[in-house]
Amino acid sequence: MKRKVAGFVISNTEISNDIFSMWITTDLASDANPGQFVGVFPNRESTLLPRPISICEVNEEKTALRLVYRVVGKGTSELSHMKEGRRIFLLGVLGNGYDLEKGRNKSVLLMAGGIGVPPILELAKRLSGCGGSEEAIAKDITAVIGYRNSDTYLLEELEQYARVYVATEDGSLGTKGNVIDAINANKLNSDIIYACGPMPMLKAIKNLAKEREITAYISLEERMACGVGACLGCVCKTTHKDHHSHVNNARICTDGPVFEAKEVDI
Ligand SMILES: Cc1cc2nc3c(=O)[nH]c(=O)nc-3n(C[C@H](O)[C@H](O)[C@H](O)COP(=O)(O)OP(=O)(O)OC[C@H]3O[C@@H](n4cnc5c(N)ncnc54)[C@H](O)[C@@H]3O)c2cc1C
Numbered sequence: 001m002k003r004k005v006a007g008f009v010i011s012n013t014e015i016s017n018d019i020f021s022m023w024i025t026t027d028l029a030s031d032a033n034p035g036q037f038v039g040v041f042p043n044r045e046s047t048l049l050p051r052p053i054s055i056c057e058v059n060e061e062k063t064a065l066r067l068v069y070r071v072v073g074k075g076t077s078e079l080s081h082m083k084e085g086r087r088i089f090l091l092g093v094l095g096n097g098y099d100l101e102k103g104r105n106k107s108v109l110l111m112a113g114g115i116g117v118p119p120i121l122e123l124a125k126r127l128s129g130c131g132g133s134e135e136a137i138a139k140d141i142t143a144v145i146g147y148r149n150s151d152t153y154l155l156e157e158l159e160q161y162a163r164v165y166v167a168t169e170d171g172s173l174g175t176k177g178n179v180i181d182a183i184n185a186n187k188l189n190s191d192i193i194y195a196c197g198p199m200p201m202l203k204a205i206k207n208l209a210k211e212r213e214i215t216a217y218i219s220l221e222e223r224m225a226c227g228v229g230a231c232l233g234c235v236c237k238t239t240h241k242d243h244h245s246h247v248n249n250a251r252i253c254t255d256g257p258v259f260e261a262k263e264v265d266i
């Protein structure tokens with residue numbers, strides 16, 4: 001159930017250029033799953049709307065959430081200045097999250113780029129059985145991550161749970177190019193794909209899944225306003241009719257952000 005709650009900043013540090021990692025103590029951690037997100041309220045009146053940020057990690061005790069975010073505008077800039085001990089308001093837990101069961105006993109490929117990397121960390125942790133579940137869910141886990149350059153983040157952490165391949169736009173690390181180039185260069189195969197990243201990357205993954213006749217779950221991190229299904233500011237075209245509006249639309253904030261790739265028109 002979604003609710004607005006107060007939490008406290010435990011730490012907030014810059015882990016790469018303009019990328020911050022914030023741990024927050026909050027009750028929301030008890031039922032937060034990978035692929036879901038929280039609406040984070042910045043403090044100024046000029047930034048009234050909550051900013052959607054994915055759950056990057058949940059601590060073992062399920063009492064704290066980790067958010068990893070890039071500073072891009074007013075809201076995220078304000079977040080980057082929040083100090084330890086500071087009270088912070090969150091709306092959550094929002095969205096559907098990835099269906100972990102679909103990866104049971106399968107060779108799983110995790111694909112992420114840009115600011116789509118954070119949710120993949122908790123996903124890899126849970127699929128490998130390190131997120132509090134008794135056993136590994138997936139048979140094996142490979143991650144292919146795209147960065148602009150060798151200024152990476154969360155890479156060593158991902159390597160704890162998955163075999164990781166990197167693609168960089170400038171070729172300074174791993175395969176030169178994008179995540180699809182890295183898949184081709186390393187001849188990677190899988191039974192299923194889970195992905196998060198910019199739209200061109202998700203479109204390419206949708207095509208790849210179609211060619212290979214495998215299922216891909218993609219997280220659409222579109223622009224959002226209310227985050228709770230009220231403003232229709234985040235709709236996308238789908239193959240199914242929305243039970244709310246009776247048209248072939250889905251609200252990314254409530255029906256998603258994770259969709260099976262073949263069900264959405266992107
Ligand atoms: C489901 C979801 C998960 C996300 N997870 C992460 C994450 O883990 N880490 C991260 O760095 N970023 C993430 N984003 C993007 C993040 O929400 C935006 O970068 C952030 O809202 C920008 O706020 P701002 O005030 O700094 O920028 P501004 O451009 O000043 O924002 C103005 C308005 O546009 C909205 N907005 C701007 N960019 C985006 C965007 N890309 N997506 C959605 N709304 C946007 C803001 O919420 C705000 O209402 C996610 C977005 C979505 C939808």
Ligand code: FES
Pocket residue numbers: 223224225226227228229230231232233234235251252253254
């Ligand atoms: S952001 Fe308002 S309906 Fe999705």
